Amino acid sequence: MRPLPELTPENTAFWTGGAQGELIIAFCGDCDHAIHPPQLVCPKCWSEAVEFKTVPGTGTVYTYTVNHQQWMPDMPVPFALAVVDLDGAPGVRVTAEVVNTDPETVRIGQAVRVAFANVDDVWFPQWEPAQ
Template sequence: MRPLPELTPENTAFWTGGADGKLMIAFCADCNHAIHPPQLICPKCWSEAVESRPVPGTGTVYTYTVNHQPWAPGMQVPFTLAVVDLDGAPGVRVTAEVVGTDPESVAIGQTMRISFANIEDIWFPQWEKAQ
């Protein structure tokens, strides 16, 4: 069982955007700074005009790890977690599980695309290799 994040005003769009197939990232409406994790105030210009916008849902693997240790009873291993530099959101990296491929086949520099796993009201981002 995966623990579910608490939905807050600043993070709800990120955790629920997958229902529409969209990766939602917070941006400052005043200076256009991409903000992740989402916050209510822009850390660059201190504006409170923060809004969530869809991004392309693609990016490049910055780094990754292959986990062989089950952290909880029943956890399937091995699995890969990748940190991906997002297209359309400069400076933002999203860490998520890589699905649909051999865990050992992930490499730095690969292009990935987003998919989502739904549990209750949460849509967890997952990475897949882009074709």
């Protein structure tokens, strides 16, 4: 069982958008800067006009690691974690597990799309190869 994030006004859209199959990122309504992790004030222009937008849910693997250490008794290994440059949100990278593929086949530059794992009220983003 993974720990759940505390849902706050600034992060709820990100953690619950998966219920509708949507990856939701915060953007500044004044300068259109993508803000992740989500915040209520734009770190670029200090505007409080933050809004939440659905992004395509696709991206490119920037870097990754394959974990072979079983950190908890029921944790399946190996698994891959990837840092992904998001399409539609310049400068935003989201780190998540890569699923639906052999972890040893993940590569830098690989195209991926979002999938979601639901635990209680939280929808964890995951990545899978774009086909």
